[in-house]
Amino acid sequence: MSFRPIIVLAGVLAIWSAAASAEAIKIGVTPGPHAQILEAVKPIAAKNGLDIQLVEFSDYVVPNAALDAGDIQANSFQNQPYLDNQKTDRGYKIEPVGLTVNFPLGVYSKKHKSWADVPDGGKISIPNDPTNGGRALLLLRDKGAIKLKDGVGFKPTVLDVADNPKKFKFVEVDAAQSPRALDDVDAAVINTNYATQAGLDPVKDPILREDPKGPYVNLIAVRAADKDKPWVKILVDSYHTPEVKEFVLTKFKGAVLPSW
Structure with a gap:
């Protein structure tokens, strides 16, 4: 008698259960490195119960508007001076939750x-x-x-x-x-x-x-009301992994620098 079908079925059910219970979030990114890096983050986050869906924006204005409106749950495209300016000008209640990379101008x-x-x-x-x-x-x-x-x-x-x-x-x-x-x-x-x-x-x-050191490190931002939610920590921890750092260094060869 073989128990292999039962074991396989149990494994499938476990995978299905994990997928079904995963929390899904939409993250706004600009095309290019930000999107590519988050693609590398996705499988790491998935293992920790977070399903990342990327939404690409072609400019720097819409991602914060979409985040503030609740159309997405996070974004990854901007640095602190830009976010500060957007909050001052538009009254967005958006907060940084983790550093990402730097792009020397x-x-x-x-x-x-x-x-x-x-x-x-x-x-x-x-x-x-x-x-x-x-x-x-x-x-x-x-x-x-x-x-x-x-x-x-x-x-x-x-x-x-x-x-x-x-x-x-x-x-x-x-x-x-x-x-x-x-x-x-x-x-x-x-x-x-x-x-x-x-x-x-x-x-x-x-x-x-540009000198790569300075205030222009990019960041992950979320709505202020969400910053203490469990998925935020999973997202940031998934980004701040050796695997993602190695991906950045290998993929972009100095054009993009890890900043965590």
Whole structure:
């Protein structure tokens, strides 16, 4: 007499029971690295009873609106200065619950092989949202290209440029459209996720690159009312695993850096 069918049936029932009891959440991400990393997190979270469903957004504005409205339960795409700005401007009750990765910002050009080749009066595109636009200007300041007024914090604007010795002309564009601006400007400041989507190499291609240390570490955010729920800890713990860290280091080869 064989008990194998009974054992197999018991195993199937156990798997079915675990799947049936898994809590499902929707996480908003931008296409590219954020989505790819969460795909690596999904099987780890599933083993701990959390079914992650990814919802991709093509810009930086909608994911927080969707989270605040309850259309999704978490998002993973932004850094703390951006979240702070969104909360101030829009009154969102959203809180960070865990750090993820850092994407050093880059300056790219199709017309010039080095930053020194960018001519006087050259056009430089920067993102038009306050956080990423400010971050772009801080990068240019830190590299000695411009000087900013004292006390500008993390969100300077072009009006805060105190000294522009090469008389650069700043063109503000939607962050997602920055790669397309490369044909029309001398150089473009582009976020890593949009650079990779456009086929750019965020390690080899930039003619200037941001210091990876700083306040621009990305994070997982949830509604304030949800931050102490058990699934939040499962999500963060599943992300903060050696397996996910190894995935990031292997997959992105320095373009994206683990920050936990």
